[in-house]
Amino acid sequence: MKLNYGICFLIKMLLILSIIMRINHLKKKLKIQSVDFIENYTKLNLNLNLTFNNINKRNNKINIAIYAFSLKNGGRSRITALLINYLYKINIFKIFLFTLKIIEEDEYILPINIKRFQITNHLIKIINKNKIDILIYELDELKEINSLNNYKSIKVIYYQHSSSFDWLYDNYTFYKSIYEEFYSSKYIVSIVPFDNDYLFNKWGLSTILMENFMTHEFDFVLSSDLSTKTILLIGRGFAKKKRFHIGIEAFEYIINEIPDCELIIVSKIDGIGKIVKLVNNLDLDNNIRFSGYTSSPDIYFRNASLNIIPSISEAFPMVLSETKIYGIPNIIIGLDYIFNAKGGTIIIYDDEPESLASEAIKIIMQREYRKQLGKEARISMKKFKNYLVVNDWIKLLLSIYKGQYYYNKLREDKQKLSQHDLIKILDNQMKLLKMRYTIFQNITKNKFENFTYMKSINFTKEKK
Numbered sequence: 001m002k003l004n005y006g007i008c009f010l011i012k013m014l015l016i017l018s019i020i021m022r023i024n025h026l027k028k029k030l031k032i033q034s035v036d037f038i039e040n041y042t043k044l045n046l047n048l049n050l051t052f053n054n055i056n057k058r059n060n061k062i063n064i065a066i067y068a069f070s071l072k073n074g075g076r077s078r079i080t081a082l083l084i085n086y087l088y089k090i091n092i093f094k095i096f097l098f099t100l101k102i103i104e105e106d107e108y109i110l111p112i113n114i115k116r117f118q119i120t121n122h123l124i125k126i127i128n129k130n131k132i133d134i135l136i137y138e139l140d141e142l143k144e145i146n147s148l149n150n151y152k153s154i155k156v157i158y159y160q161h162s163s164s165f166d167w168l169y170d171n172y173t174f175y176k177s178i179y180e181e182f183y184s185s186k187y188i189v190s191i192v193p194f195d196n197d198y199l200f201n202k203w204g205l206s207t208i209l210m211e212n213f214m215t216h217e218f219d220f221v222l223s224s225d226l227s228t229k230t231i232l233l234i235g236r237g238f239a240k241k242k243r244f245h246i247g248i249e250a251f252e253y254i255i256n257e258i259p260d261c262e263l264i265i266v267s268k269i270d271g272i273g274k275i276v277k278l279v280n281n282l283d284l285d286n287n288i289r290f291s292g293y294t295s296s297p298d299i300y301f302r303n304a305s306l307n308i309i310p311s312i313s314e315a316f317p318m319v320l321s322e323t324k325i326y327g328i329p330n331i332i333i334g335l336d337y338i339f340n341a342k343g344g345t346i347i348i349y350d351d352e353p354e355s356l357a358s359e360a361i362k363i364i365m366q367r368e369y370r371k372q373l374g375k376e377a378r379i380s381m382k383k384f385k386n387y388l389v390v391n392d393w394i395k396l397l398l399s400i401y402k403g404q405y406y407y408n409k410l411r412e413d414k415q416k417l418s419q420h421d422l423i424k425i426l427d428n429q430m431k432l433l434k435m436r437y438t439i440f441q442n443i444t445k446n447k448f449e450n451f452t453y454m455k456s457i458n459f460t461k462e463k464k
Contacts, residue, residue: 044092048395052402061094062401065127066136067119070101071108073295074236075215075318076161080138081108082213086390088114093397096130098123100139106295123147127154134397142177149184155400158185163192163337164199165313165429170241172459179203179451187400187407191316194337194425197416202449208411210392211339212316214384216298216325223327224302226374229261229364232300232307232328234319238271245278246310246333246353252282253357258364261287264300268293301326305370306363308356312436314338320345325381329373331359334432337425343380344373349428350435 044050064087068080088095088111097116117126123144127135135156137148148156167175182188188207190196196209231254233247244265251263263284265275269292279288291300297319307323309332314320320330321340330345333356341347346363348355363370399406417425426445433440433448439459447453 044090044394044398048391050395050398052399052406062092062397063094063096063131063133064136064397065096065098065130065132065134066138067098067123068100068138070099070104071097071110072101072104072106073293075316076138078108078215078318079161079213081110082215082386083136083393084110084114086213086386087393087397090394096132098126098135124151134400140174140178142174142181145178145181145185149181155187156185157187157189157396157400158182159189161191161315163313163315164195165337166241166315168459169312172457176455179205180455186404189396191339192337193339193417194422194429198422198426199449203451206408206411208396208407209414209416210396211384211389212318212321213386213389214321214325214381215318216322217386218325218381218384221325222302223374223378224304226305226327226329226367226370228303228305229258230300230304230306231261231263231360231364232266232304232323233263233310234266234297234300234307235309235311237265237267237275241312243310243312243333243351244272244275246351246356247308248275248278248282248284248288249353250308250310250356250360251284251288253354254360254364255284255287257361261364263288264291264304265289266291266294266297266300297322298326301328304328306331306360308360309333309335310356311335312351316340321381321384324377327374327378329363329370329377331356331363334428336428340381340384344375344377346373349432 066080066084068077071077071081084095084097087093095114097110097114098119099116100119102118103116115130119126124147126132132154135148135154136159137145137156138159138161140162145158148154164175164179167178182205186206188200188205189210190200190207191210191212193209196207200207231251233244235242235244237244244267247263251261254263255261265288267290269276269290276290279285301323304323304326305328307319307328307330309317309320309330311317311333314335316339317335320332320338323330324340324344327344332341332345332347333351334347334349335341336347346359348359363373395410396407399410426448430443430445430448433443437459439457
């Protein structure tokens with residue numbers, strides 16, 4: 001019995017010793033990780049000139065989750081993939097990906113060891129299980145936004161890829177509802193200068209302005225020689241807001257002046273039966289080519305002389321940035337409020353195909369004018385640098401992790417559009433609203449910037 005007691009005692013002592021050694025090992029490991037975090041953060045602090053010197057962290061990394069719809073097709077998915085790839089390289093961050101869609105073929109490429117979850121109805125559970133510190137939320141689900149606003153254990157950045165005009169023209173009920181929810185949100189990223197610097201400021205929303213990433217590096221792109229009579233019309237042709245019909249109707253006027261002009265429509269063929277029918281009814285099928293969808297439309301950029309964007313609203317259209325990097329002039333309708341509007345871009349302020357055609361004919365017919373616009377377009381894109389956008393995101397994430405005071409300070413330090421430019425944009429948009437819809441016939445600046453008044457309007461989108 002004494003022998004058995006001695007063996008049991010020895011086993012217990014060995015177990016206790018093993019636990020102590022394991023605890024010491026973990027302490028040592030955590031201490032090393034803590035030192036690594038501090039060293040890495042200190043380097044970032046020096047590089048970015050942050051306004052705070054230390055961060056109290058919960059673990060050896062700041063856990064950041066990005067919640068998106070999917071990683072396939074479209075500008076939003078490309079931007080999301082770029083954001084993930086850049087943030088992944090920052091060694092004080094651990095990046096997670098949440099998506100509504102399951103993994104699909106031909107998604108944009110990500111680091112292979114990114115931890116990914118498909119979200120159904122268990123978002124909070126996954127957030128808690130993975131100890132997420134900051135969630136970058138890219139969706140527009142009102143119930144989910146409401147739930148996250150009431151969940152105080154995480155910091156949520158609402159990354160808005162849409163402009164206020166997107167919602168105003170597309171779904172006015174949603175326009176009122178989503179901004180009502182955002183009144184309870186602490187951190188909102190806007191990519192539209194007019195929204196952030198003027199409208200949201202008037203509404204009292206806590207937004208910060210961020211540029212989008214570029215999908216093409218300026219220094220690695222050769223300009224189009226602008227020698228063809230080729231016009232581009234690119235996007236989701238099935239989407240009503242893209243208004244491809246205006247571009248096609250304008251093209252009927254264009255070929256009356258320039259019979260050998262060509263329009264290339266880069267869009268998925270599915271869902272654009274009305275567009276195809278319009279082309280056939282106007283007998284334009286010899287001059288208009290449907291190329292189908294491609295995630296890399298560069299082949300068309302190299303040989304085009306003009307791009308047209310007849311959309312009723314946009315936020316930061318990637319096709320505008322991409323064509324301008326290639327030195328291609330653009331015509332847009334009323335989109336003076338977006339980041340990349342200026343430089344080699346003609347903005348018209350009515351929805352008439354004749355107006356679009358008139359400007360297009362000038363550009364295609366006058367070589368020197370076309371070349372000057374192309375030069376201005378390319379130069380205007382020099383200021384958009386991905387490394388600057390990455391730095392802004394790092395500053396944003398660290399400021400939010402540190403606290404509301406630092407986020408607000410970062411917001412205040414952001415350069416804003418001049419009051420003159422903001423009022424000019426407002427005037428232009430008021431004219432367009434009045435022109436497009438009778439419900440806004442008596443709209444004034446004061447009414448437009450008063451969210452309580454805007455909520456009182458019952459907008460049924462009845463055309464004037």
